Amino acid sequence: MTDIWYKTCLRCGGEMEEGFALDETYGEKKQGQWIQGEPKKSIWTGLKLSGRKKLPIAAYRCMECGFLDLFARDKA
Ligand SMILES: [Zn+2]
Secondary structure, eight states: OOOOOOOBOTTTOOBEEEEEOEEEETTEEEEOEEESSOOOEETTTEEOOTTOOEEEOEEEEETTTOOEEEEOOOOO
């Protein structure tokens, strides 16, 4: 499998550092997730997520200009 992640900033060509999006609720820390489709409200859970595709978000940050590049890759 080819690694499509790159370590150079698209905006300024600076060096990117690896990180991820944080999802912090009620003191619980998790990796943020990308959810397929539009947000639909649920009176039970806040948002309806059943049947949606969910992928963990990886984030690269440029150490020069702060540009963020987000990836939600399907696990192969
Ligand atoms: Zn940059």
